[in-house]
Amino acid sequence: MEKLRLHGVTIECTRGDIANQPDMDAVVNAANAELRIGGGVAGAIHRAAGPGLEEECRPLAPIRPGQAVITGAHGLPNRYVVHSLGPVFGRDEPADGLLAACYRNALHLAEQSGIASIAFPAISTGAFGYPMEPATRVALKTVLDEVPRLSSVKHIRFVLFSAADERIHAEVLAECSDRVFKA
Numbered sequence: 001m002e003k004l005r006l007h008g009v010t011i012e013c014t015r016g017d018i019a020n021q022p023d024m025d026a027v028v029n030a031a032n033a034e035l036r037i038g039g040g041v042a043g044a045i046h047r048a049a050g051p052g053l054e055e056e057c058r059p060l061a062p063i064r065p066g067q068a069v070i071t072g073a074h075g076l077p078n079r080y081v082v083h084s085l086g087p088v089f090g091r092d093e094p095a096d097g098l099l100a101a102c103y104r105n106a107l108h109l110a111e112q113s114g115i116a117s118i119a120f121p122a123i124s125t126g127a128f129g130y131p132m133e134p135a136t137r138v139a140l141k142t143v144l145d146e147v148p149r150l151s152s153v154k155h156i157r158f159v160l161f162s163a164a165d166e167r168i169h170a171e172v173l174a175e176c177s178d179r180v181f182k183a
């Protein structure tokens with residue numbers, strides 16, 4: 001597990017299932033616009049949470065790319081789910097700006113709700129087709145840029161599904177930390 005501590009905030013990457021992060025206050029859903037159960041992350045989260053999550057989501061939908069909304073976690077072992085809609089690569093532009101907005105808006109909601117720990121999946125890198133390495137750079141740069149402004153959030157975890165995806169995140173995090181500590 002690659003880890004970085006900056007301004008009192010721990011940022012880490014690990015391999016795992018976003019629906020099985022019991023030590024986190026909140027998990028982020030790579031949502032669809034309708035906030036319905038789907039494939040990938042949205043499927044795993046809604047299956048683990050149970051039908052109450054879709055019910056709570058219904059009046060909040062639809063959401064736009066880059067937007068985030070927050071709900072309870074229902075059957076998940078967390079307090080909250082932050083649902084964020086990533087850009088569909090090649091359709092929603094600017095892809096990097098919209099993807100950055102997902103992470104920023106999710107962190108802002110976490111701050112407003114007094115959340116101390118939050119786990120993100122690699123938003124847009126599955127069905128939405130965003131290539132993993134550029135998506136990782138956008139995600140980590142955005143989070144590192146936000147860190148100095150965070151007061152409630154103390155622990156940010158990226159949960160990756162495959163060893164290859166975890167390696168990309170670990171490499172980019174190591175590069176980012178070189179840059180942060182040399183600056």
Ligand code: ADP
Nearest residue numbers: 017018030040041044123124125126127128161
């Ligand atoms: P999007 O529609 O935003 O692309 P997906 O859910 O299709 O979202 O995929 C986003 C990323 O999450 C992909 O890299 C995929 O491999 C990964 N993923 C899928 N299921 C899980 C899970 N249960 N936990 C963590 N990551 C997951």
